[in-house]
Every structure is written in structure tokens, then in C-alpha cells.
Amino acid sequence: MLPVLLLLTLVELGSGLVLGRFESTLLRYPSLLVLVPVTIGTAGNLGSILAARLSTAFHLGTLSFAPDDETLAGNALATVALAASIFPLVGLGAWGLSSLTGSTSLSPWTVLAVSLSSGLSLAVLAVLVTVVATYTAYRLELDPDDVVIPVVTNTCDVLGVVLLYFAVLVFV
Amino acid sequence: MTIDEVAVEAYREALPALGASLVGGLLAGVVLGGMRSDLRAVEGLLVLVPALLATRGNVYGSLGARLATGLHQGLIEPHVRGGDRRLRAAAAAALVNGLVASLFAATAAFAILSLLASPVAELGRLIGIALVAGLLSGITLVVVVVTVVFAGYRRGYNPDTLVGPLVTTTGDVFGVLFLLIAVRTVALVLGGI
Numbered sequence: 001m002l003p004v005l006l007l008l009t010l011v012e013l014g015s016g017l018v019l020g021r022f023e024s025t026l027l028r029y030p031s032l033l034v035l036v037p038v039t040i041g042t043a044g045n046l047g048s049i050l051a052a053r054l055s056t057a058f059h060l061g062t063l064s065f066a067p068d069d070e071t072l073a074g075n076a077l078a079t080v081a082l083a084a085s086i087f088p089l090v091g092l093g094a095w096g097l098s099s100l101t102g103s104t105s106l107s108p109w110t111v112l113a114v115s116l117s118s119g120l121s122l123a124v125l126a127v128l129v130t131v132v133a134t135y136t137a138y139r140l141e142l143d144p145d146d147v148v149i150p151v152v153t154n155t156c157d158v159l160g161v162v163l164l165y166f167a168v169l170v171f172v
Numbered sequence: 173m174t175i176d177e178v179a180v181e182a183y184r185e186a187l188p189a190l191g192a193s194l195v196g197g198l199l200a201g202v203v204l205g206g207m208r209s210d211l212r213a214v215e216g217l218l219v220l221v222p223a224l225l226a227t228r229g230n231v232y233g234s235l236g237a238r239l240a241t242g243l244h245q246g247l248i249e250p251h252v253r254g255g256d257r258r259l260r261a262a263a264a265a266a267l268v269n270g271l272v273a274s275l276f277a278a279t280a281a282f283a284i285l286s287l288l289a290s291p292v293a294e295l296g297r298l299i300g301i302a303l304v305a306g307l308l309s310g311i312t313l314v315v316v317v318v319t320v321v322f323a324g325y326r327r328g329y330n331p332d333t334l335v336g337p338l339v340t341t342t343g344d345v346f347g348v349l350f351l352l353i354a355v356r357t358v359a360l361v362l363g364g365i
Contacts, residue, residue: 005230005269009277012226013284016219020290023211023218030205037204037344038197040222044229045193045340049186074178081183086190093198098205150230157226 008154015040015161022165025172031098031111032168036161038090039118043160047126047152050079054134055144065135076127080120087119088112106172113171118163125163126156189337196341200225200348207348210355213364216285216292217301217355223277224305224351227270228343232313235266236335239321243331250322263318267310274306275299297362304354309346316342 019026019036026033057063057071067073091112098104104111130152137144173181204221211218239262242248248258278298285292292298320338321331 002269002272005227005273006276008230009223009227009273010280012223013219013277013281015222016281017284019222020216020219020285026218027208027212030208033208034198034201034205036221037200037225037348038194040225041193041197041200041340041344042190044226045190045336048336049182049189053182070173070175070178074173074175075182077175077179078182078186081179082186082190085187086194089194090198093194094201097198097202101202101205153229154226157222161222 004150008150011154011158015158018158018161018165022168025168029104029106029172030102031095031104031106032114032172034094034098035090035111035115035164038094039115039160039164040157042086042090042119043122043126043156044153046079046083046123047130047156048149049082050075050126050130051134051144051148051152054130055148058134058138058144063134065131065138072131076131079127080123083119083123084116087116090119091115110171114164114167117171118160118167122156122160122163125159126152129155129159189333189340192337193340193344196344200344203345203348203352207352207355210352213359214293214297214301214355216281216290216298217351219281219285220277220298220302221348221351223281224274224302225344225347227273227277227306228309228313228347229339231266231270231273232310232317232343233335233339235262235314236317236321236339237332238262239318240325240331240335243321243325250325252318252322259318263314267314270310270313271303271306274302278302294362297358297364300358300362301351301354304357305347305351308350308353309343312346312350313339313343316346 053075063071095108095111133148133151134144137147282295282298324334325331
């Protein structure tokens with residue numbers, strides 16, 4: 001457990017270093033800082049839910065790694081739909097709460113654009129990462145329950161921060 | 173099942189957990205938004221934030237999963253009293269793992285930022301913050317995870333579906349809250365801010 005944990009900690013420090021790159025922007029606009037934990041949390045959750053479902057389907061023998069596989073395509077579709085439902089709330093919630101607790105110099109539309117664009121692109125990448133990780137575990141004859149969920153959760157954490165960084169570069 | 177049926181079922185099952193973590197994440201964000209002066213004063217602290225938050229999820233999520241499996245197999249009784257040895261061992265292991273990972277994160281962040289010639293606070297301060305935050309949030313999360321998983325199991329809920337949203341929600345909120353307390357406590361001892 002401990003070696004894996006330390007490796008995952010190093011992976012997460014990678015996303016911390018990305019945060020460090022736009023620290024001054026985050027400190028200038030509190031609504032973007034409010035976005036950080038909720039983006040990381042939602043990103044990791046989207047990945048871990050998908051990974052858990054694909055692992056179970058894999059154990060039950062109902063999953064085949066083909067693009068027209070119903071389980072695979074249905075879960076991928078649900079992940080994107082979940083991101084499309086949750087990330088608007090993430091953006092508006094972050095803007096609303098920071099305007100309640102202090103000042104916001106960004107418009108709600110900017111914060112919404114940042115969270116929705118990073119969230120939707122994250123959902124697509126989360127699907128790719130999860131499918132590749134589950135397939136790799138299957139080829140290496142590892143139990144996907146043990147390996148895939150921590151790998152996917154932490155990778156999605158990092159991807160969430162990286163995509164947040166790009167969205168801030170584009171919209172702020 | 174068709175693709176649409178799979179998608180609708182997956183969507184319905186996942187939405188409550190994501191909603192819970194949305195609330196927890198936003199609350200954590202508000203606390204983090206209030207820490208701007210602390211983040212400015214302790215350089216490198218923001219770099220540590222994802223690692224410290226993820227450690228909570230990785231360590232106490234796995235504790236919750238182990239408790240759930242133990243309950244399902246009948247190896248652990250859903251009562252805190254009586255001091256079950258398996259329960260105490262699992263809780264102690266989680267606490268130690270969480271502390272080691274937090275201290276490792278602080279040391280590695282200091283080393284990486286120094287190598288990159290980026291501004292970074294003293295190693296002692298970062299280690300002190302990781303230690304205090306890791307200890308406080310670790311004890312709180314052990315209590316929360318054990319209490320909620322046991323209470324849920326006794327009321328007939330599947331502990332496996334409780335653990336994920338519980339740990340992410342409480343982990344984020346307590347993780348950031350105790351980070352704030354840790355920064356201020358260490359500042360009292362070492363001075364500064």
C-alpha cells in the first residue's frame with residue numbers, strides 16, 4: 001500500500017506544480033481558487049465511478065473492448081452527460097459563493113466558461129484514461145479493482161488541474 | 173441492454189455521489205478562497221494542496237473499503253465498543269499511512285521547488301503544516317468513516333456505496349479546514365504571517 005501511495009503522492013505533486021504556475025492568477029481571482037478543490041474532486045469522482053463500473057462489468061464478463069460495446073459506450077455517454085450536468089453548477093456555485101464571501105472581479109459567464117470547458121474536455125479524457133487503464137490491467141492480468149481505480153482517480157485529479165489551467169489561459 | 177439504457181442507469185447511480193462531492197468541494201473551495209493571505213505567505217503551500225487532499229481520499233477511502241469488505245465477510249462487528257483488534261489495526265495503519273504520505277509530500281514539494289529555483293518556505297514549516305494537518309484530518313476522518321460506515325451498515329445500507337462520496341466530501345472539507353488551522357498553528361510556533 002505505502003509504495004503505491006507515495007507514487008500517487010508524487011503524481012499529485014505534479015498537479016500542484018501546475019497550480020503553482022498560475023498561482024498569481026488564482027490569488028487575484030478568488031472564484032478561480034474556489035474552483036480548484038471542486039474541480040479536482042469532481043474530476044477524480046467521474047473517473048473513479050467509471051472505473052468502478054467498468055471493473056465490475058469486466059469481472060461479470062459483460063465487457064468487451066470494442067467501440068460498439070453497449071456497456072462501454074453507455075458508460076462513456078453517461079460520463080460526458082454527468083460532466084455536462086455537474087460542471088455548470090460547479091462554475092456558478094464557485095462564482096456565487098465567492099461573491100457572497102468577498103469580492104469577485106470576474107463575470108459569472110467567465111467562471112462558467114472556465115468550468116464547463118475544462119469539465120467537458122476532462123470527461124472525454126477520463127473515458128480514454130479509464131478504458132486504457134482497464135484494458136492494460138486486463139492484458140497484464142491484474143485485478144482492475146486494485147489497480148485501475150487509484151490510477152484513474154489520481155490521473156483525473158491531475159488532468160482536472162491541467163485543463164483548468166488551459167481554460168484559465170483561454171478565458172481569463 | 174442498449175447503449176441508452178446503460179447510460180441512463182449509470183447516470184442515475186452516479187448523480188447523488190457527484191452531488192455530494194460538489195457540495196463538499198465548493199465548501200472546501202470557500203475555505204481555500206479565504207486562505208489567500210496564508211497561500212501568499214507560505215510559498216509552496218498551494219503546490220501541496222492537491223497532494224494533501226488526494227492523500228485523504230486514497231488512505232481513508234481504502235480504510236472505508238476495507239471496513240466494508242470486513243463487514244460483508246462478517247470479520248468485523250459493526251460496533252465501535254469492545255475495541256475489535258482488526259478495526260484498531262486498520263485504523264492505526266490508515267493513520268500512519270496518511271501521516272507518512274503527508275510528510276513525504278511536504279519534503280518532496282520542498283525538494284522539487286528548490287531544484288526548480290522557485291520560491292519556497294522553510295522545510296520545517298512545510299513539514300510542520302503537513303504533520304498538524306495530517307494528524308487532525310486523519311483522526312477526524314477515521315472517526316467519521318468508522319461511525320458512518322457502521323451506522324449505515326446497521327440500518328441496512330451497502331457500506332460500499334457509502335464510502336466513496338463520504339470520504340471525498342468530508343475529506344475535502346476537513347482537509348482544507350485543518351490545512352488552514354495547521355498553517356496558523358505552525359505560524360504561532362515558528363513565527364511569521
